[in-house]
Amino acid sequence: MICKLKDLRELCEIAENEEDTALIDQDINKLKEQYKHLLTLSYFKEDIDINNAFLTIHSGAGGTEACDWVSMLYRIYLRYSERHGYKTEIIDLLEAEGGIKSVTIEIKGEYAYGFLKSEVGIHRLVRISPFDAAKKRIS
Template identity: 65%
Template sequence: MTIHAGAGGNEASDWAQMLMRMYLRYSELMDFKTQILDLQEDEGGIKSASIKISGPYSFGYLKGEAGVHRLVRISPFDSQKRRHTSFTSVYASPVIDDEIEIDLKPEDYRLDTYRAGGAGGQHVNKTDSAVRITHFESGIVVQCQNERSQIMNKEVAFKMLRSRLYEYYRAIRDEERAKNAIEKKDIAWGSQIRSYVFQPYTMVKDHRTNESVGNIQAVMDGQIHPFIEAYLQWQHSE
């Protein structure tokens, strides 16, 4: 799972971090194992995060979370206490079997290395061990800085890229899914799949299934299964 903050400075970064916590808490409730593969921190929270979630049917449950998530609240970063709207995108892709071949030539991508950074600008190490891979055709970018060596980070990053490409090309084969592919959506108004409203009332509503929950704190604590079940039923009926 990859989480990207939209435009909006500290408010958007904080929202991305809140969503990351929500999915980590959901994984705990489901007894899924999690591993943070990459974390790009920001002043107000995070710019992006890549998380490996492992467990029975974990992708089947979480695939419907892919899309833009909208937050409405009175911003704690606004001294005038005005209401703000922020957006964060979520992308989910399966870890594909090694036997599934994804044609990937050196001319298809650019590989960059950089120094892995920790909280507060501190360096995790003094070598360029972090890896970023940009795939030209799809525009997909993956990065990994969690492992101790560049070789290990490169191996994990290529696995992430192959998983993303597997979903990308599968979506292209399905015309309807290609129209709604998360890679082609703006992280902005009109493309959200779910809204989380903290003020002036509390409600979380999925715009695909119309499933809604008033206890927003429970949702942020990982209790998102009602939305997942509603999405799976909605998808089955489509």
């Protein structure tokens, strides 16, 4: 990569027309993408980071609110997966009034586990409930 960068620098110095600079720009953009990819890979130290991931979301205490929050998280993770080019498969889905009681999805793709392994734990939402007539702020 360093050699290629040096070569591009020399080409920039001798470029004579816009067509030359356009080709150089393409090569620079390719190098940027390679650099981003290598930088991302440097975050993954464990052998299992390259694997697929299973993601399970359970509602906690809170009834309808908790089920609605699970639905929101589910949509968030599906969109995240789509944007990263991962395939998803619903393994288990338990619906409830106002949303989803629990869901397990398999996220398939390179480094899915590595990217998602830090998502462990409790995710809380604080908002004014659309289900509460008193419009109280809840968490």
